[in-house]
Amino acid sequence: MxxxxxxxxxxxxxxxxxxxxxxxxxxxxxxxxxxxxxxxxxxxxxxxxxxxxxxxxxxxxxxxxxxxxxxxxxxxxxxxxxxxxxxxxxxxxxxxxxxxxxxxxxxxxxxxxxxxxxxxxxxxxxxxxxxxxxxxxxxMVRSATHRKVKSIAERIISDQPLPQWVQNGMKAVLLAPSAKNTQKAIFKYENNILSAQIADDYSMDLIDLGIAKKHFEIGAGGKFEFGNGRIFHLS
Missing domain, CATH: 3.40.109.10 (NADH Oxidase)
Structure with a gap:
């Protein structure tokens, strides 16, 4: 995969x-x-x-x-x-x-x-x-609609250095498609707990959140709970 x-x-x-x-x-x-x-x-x-x-x-x-x-x-x-x-x-x-x-x-x-x-x-x-x-x-369309891919640092909030499994998951997230390439899903790693959320102010946002969660799981292993802001369970 x-x-x-x-x-x-x-x-x-x-x-x-x-x-x-x-x-x-x-x-x-x-x-x-x-x-x-x-x-x-x-x-x-x-x-x-x-x-x-x-x-x-x-x-x-x-x-x-x-x-x-x-x-x-x-x-x-x-x-x-x-x-x-x-x-x-x-x-x-x-x-x-x-x-x-x-x-x-x-x-x-x-x-x-x-x-x-x-x-x-x-x-x-x-x-x-x-x-x-x-x-x-x-x-030309791809060039116009696919702006620069955001860095891991721009996609995750953390209170500590990221362990390797989180880095692996985030590398997969960077390859996830999103509506108009907005890359809005944000991950948090705080108190050794990882979660994912999105603003949900556009019709495709929650779809993008699901896509991003799937990519993270493939990269890191483990399973996300469904819901905006819900947490990830490492295998």
Whole structure:
């Protein structure tokens, strides 16, 4: 999984060729596994291109979007958005291992083109596809939207030198995607207790918190409690 963290890049330009039936089956299998573990209702959609056809000039400049994963769950699900980020990033990294490209998408798609049950909430989508060679436009978008990665010191508050396991976790956090690359999730290591929190003043913030927690766990080992400001338990 570590290699997937390092290899994953948000992609907005895809090949016209759809993913194979074998790749589709693997994604559906992985999605079902994670739904069972999480209580979410994430769903693979083979052709969700209609949600992007009216938005070609929007932020992100997506090209040849076809397959999507609907990142959703029951409205009453506790910590829904955080779980979408946490378990969704597990899925994104697994798809990266399949050699496919992905991108988390929060608002630049037409939700009216995507059907979900009335008792569910669609938090966002993940686009999936065969990766095209990056165009000049995509490189420019990536350069404009991916500002300098913040340092570990900018992402964690500590009252003591960081032990190696915390450093390992934070190195993985620095590779985590976040909405508009804001990198807002903040970690604290005080009194030998590590926690993570986010401002939660933007629709994608709690999703980003879940993603960051997942990356920390992969780097450090151990398990986070769900909830904004909750603590981490080292294995």
């Amino acid at each position: 570590r290699s997937a963290i390092e290899n994953r890049v948000s992609r907005r330009k895809f090949e016209k060729e759809p993913i194979t039936d074998q790749e589709k089956e693997k994604i559906i299998f992985l999605t079902n596994q994670l739904n069972e573990a999480s209580g979410l209702t994430m769903a693979f959609m083979e052709d969700g291109s209609g949600a992007f056809q009216k938005l070609r000039k929007s932020y992100g400049l997506f090209t040849n979007v076809r397959s999507l994963i609907l990142m959703k769950g029951k409205k009453e699900e506790k910590d829904l958005k955080e779980k979408v980020g946490y378990y969704g990033e597990d899925l994104v990294l697994a798809i990266t291992d399949l050699g496919l490209g992905t991108c988390w998408v929060g608002g630049t798609f037409d939700k009216d083109e995507l059907t979900i049950d009335s008792g569910e909430e669609l938090a966002c989508v993940v686009v999936v596809g065969k990766v095209a060679v990056p165009s000049l436009t995509e490189k």
